[in-house]
Amino acid sequence: xxxxxxxxxxxxxxxxxxxxxxxxxxxxxxxxxxxxxxxxxxxxxxxxxxxxxxxxxxxxxxxxxxxxxxxxxxxxxxxxxxxxxxxxxxxxxxxxxxxxxxxxxxxxxxxxxxxxxxxxxxxxxxxxxxxxxxxxxxxxxxxxxxxxxxxxxxxxxxxxxxxxxxxxxxxxxxxxxxxxxxxxxxxxxxxxxxxxxxxxxxxxxxxxxxxxxxxxxxxxxxxxxxxxxxxxxxxxxxxxxxxxxxxxxxxxxxxxxxxxxxxxxxxxxxxxxxxxxxxxxxxxxxxxxxxxxxxxxxxxxxxxxxxxxxxxxxxxxxxxxxxxxxxxxxxxxxxxxxxxxxxxxxxxxxxxxxxxxxxxxxxxxxxxxxxxxxxxxxxxxxxxxxxxxxxxxxxxxxxxxxxxxxxxxxxxxxxxxxxxxxxxxxxxxxxxxxxxxxxxxxxxxxxxxxxxxxxxxxxxxxxxxxxxxxxxxxxxxxxxxxxxxxxxxxxxxxxxxxxxxxxxxxxxxxxxxxxxxxxxxxxxxxxxx
Numbered sequence: 331x332x333x334x335x336x337x338x339x340x341x342x343x344x345x346x347x348x349x350x351x352x353x354x355x356x357x358x359x360x361x362x363x364x365x366x367x368x369x370x371x372x373x374x375x376x377x378x379x380x381x382x383x384x385x386x387x388x389x390x391x392x393x394x395x396x397x398x399x400x401x402x403x404x405x406x407x408x409x410x411x412x413x414x415x416x417x418x419x420x421x422x423x424x425x426x427x428x429x430x431x432x433x434x435x436x437x438x439x440x441x442x443x444x445x446x447x448x449x450x451x452x453x454x455x456x457x458x459x460x461x462x463x464x465x466x467x468x469x470x471x472x473x474x475x476x477x478x479x480x481x482x483x484x485x486x487x488x489x490x491x492x493x494x495x496x497x498x499x500x501x502x503x504x505x506x507x508x509x510x511x512x513x514x515x516x517x518x519x520x521x522x523x524x525x526x527x528x529x530x531x532x533x534x535x536x537x538x539x540x541x542x543x544x545x546x547x548x549x550x551x552x553x554x555x556x557x558x559x560x561x562x563x564x565x566x567x568x569x570x571x572x573x574x575x576x577x578x579x580x581x582x583x584x585x586x587x588x589x590x591x592x593x594x595x596x597x598x599x600x601x602x603x604x605x606x607x608x609x610x611x612x613x614x615x616x617x618x619x620x621x622x623x624x625x626x627x628x629x630x631x632x633x634x635x636x637x638x639x640x641x642x643x644x645x646x647x648x649x650x651x652x653x654x655x656x657x658x659x660x661x662x663x664x665x666x667x668x669x670x671x672x673x674x675x676x677x678x679x680x681x682x683x684x685x686x687x688x689x690x691x692x693x694x695x696x697x698x699x700x701x702x703x704x705x706x707x708x709x710x711x712x713x714x715x716x717x718x719x720x721x722x723x724x725x726x727x728x729x730x731x732x733x734x735x736x737x738x739x740x741x742x743x744x745x746x747x748x749x750x751x752x753x754x755x756x757x758x759x760x761x762x763x764x765x766x767x768x769x770x771x772x773x774x775x776x777x778x779x780x781x782x783x784x785x786x787x788x789x790x791x792x793x794x795x796x797x798x799x800x801x802x803x804x805x806x807x808x809x810x811x812x813x814x815x816x817x818x819x820x821x822x823x824x825x826x827x828x829x830x831x832x833x834x835x836x837x838x839x840x841x842x843x844x845x846x847x848x849x850x851x852x853x854x855x856x857x858x859x
Contacts, residue, residue, distance in 0.1 A: 338531055340542045355423075359668070366524075366548045368554065369554045371553070381511075388542075393450055399533060400505065401440070422666050428627060432491070439499060442813075443505075456475070457472075458472045459471055474824065474825040477823075479507075480565030481509060483511075484513045496523050496546060500569075500593075504820045507820045510544065514554055517548070564590060567579055569593065569594040576594030576596035593804070595797075595811055596804060596805070597632060598753065600635050601751060601773070602637070602754075603755065604616070604640045618653075620730075625657065629729060636729065640741075642734060653690070659693075677726070687721070689706065690709040690732055708732065745769060750803045751776050752786075752798065753799070755773075777799055797810045
């Protein structure tokens with residue numbers, strides 16, 4: 331399948347603008363030949379109008395047919411074969427093995443949503459039957475379920491060209507819920523996005539979805555994204571990226587005549603706290619494990635462990651030596667873009683400008699190649715960490731700061747200065763956990779996922795996963811971008827009061843023709859009313 335470089339507006343391709351850009355190859359510091367046309371405002375509006383028109387039709391498509399659409403997307407993505415992986419490898423610098431895993435994860439995500447649609451209970455159908463002779467007032471028949479909200483804007487993410495991009499964690503649940511999706515492709519991997527968009531369009535045509543159910547637009551700037559968010563037909567936004575980018579979109583969404591939700595994941599430092607007994611018993615082993623987590627994927631994960639808290643107790647020297655040895659033997663790795671690499675080195679430099687910050691370890695002392703990052707571990711006292719808020723901020727890349735506390739009281743004080751995070755990790759012996767309730771309470775309060783004796787990198791796609799967290803990690807801590815519950819971002823409750831059975835949605839009819847679980851008069855059942 332050849333890369334087109336044009337905008338996908340429903341089933342048509344369009345290239346009306348005069349702004350073009352090319353794919354950059356970070357490992358080679360050069361550009362690929364294909365040209366990509368940034369969408370014009372007219373093309374952007376056309377995509378939105380088409381999505382708005384398609385919404386009523388697509389929302390009415392039966393769940394089993396939407397499920398077939400999602401499965402068709404997985405089939406078309408897999409049909410691209412190595413071409414998709416090789417293109418992503420060129421555009422991101424990510425190794426093929428990592429990309430194979432990410433593609434499998436994306437297929438798994440879409441398949442899970444298809445299975446959820448086939449089963450059907452996700453709509454949370456709730457029925458309270460009438461009691462006409464209730465005194466002093468009759469009780470009406472009231473029924474409720476989740477319904478789609480309308481066109482959803484999805485911003486592709488730089489660090490996950492499949493799982494958080496064109497057919498990823500925002501597009502999948504939005505389509506599953508019955509919403510048209512307009513993707514703003516990430517300019518760092520436009521060819522990968524192009525191939526994936528072709529797969530989605532082909533799947534939509536194969537399964538008879540209304541035109542406008544899916545569109546994808548290019549832009550290497552900010553105009554198209556802003557126009558999509560501000561368009562009156564847009565009903566929600568999915569975004570994974572920087573705090574600055576997420577808050578800019580959030581502000582635009584709140585300034586609209588009709589404000590809409592921006593489900594933004596905006597970064598995290600994912601603190602790890604190592605308690606004394608665990609440090610004493612596992613110093614060398616955990617130093618090795620932690621180094622692997624920090625350097626994994628050139629540190630370009632939102633769950634990268636950016637802050638590690640320890641106390642000056644037995645085992646600290648062994649831990650530092652192990653951590654240092656492992657990091658120093660880590661090879662430099664290509665980052666996603668030249669801009670990300672430049673920003674990594676800048677932010678890392680700003681950390682070392684702060685008082686009392688020293689280098690514990692730097693990977694691969696040989697000068698790195700173009701756009702490669704050296705894994706780096708810095709060390710600072712808790713007092714300096716507390717005094718310098720700059721040290722609390724994310725450095726996106728293979729970097730982590732070791733905060734050394736005099737005792738656990740100072741450790742609690744240091745942790746208390748942290749803001750909302752995607753994850754927090756406690757490394758502790760089982761009996762040790764009960765001895766530090768305030769630390770446990772604090773880490774739980776600031777995190778979306780609280781981990782005991784593990785590293786935060788690696789996000790399992792399953793119903794129990796919550797990938798979100800208190801602000802500023804995300805714009806809304808109540809929602810996850812991973813797992814079946816991520817669909818809740820793109821639906822709303824709708825109650826029906828006093829409606830005759832024949833006119834109700836199929837999910838709420840007395841006979842329960844879909845055989846789904848429903849809450850009937852406070853009893854969860856598959857029975858008929």
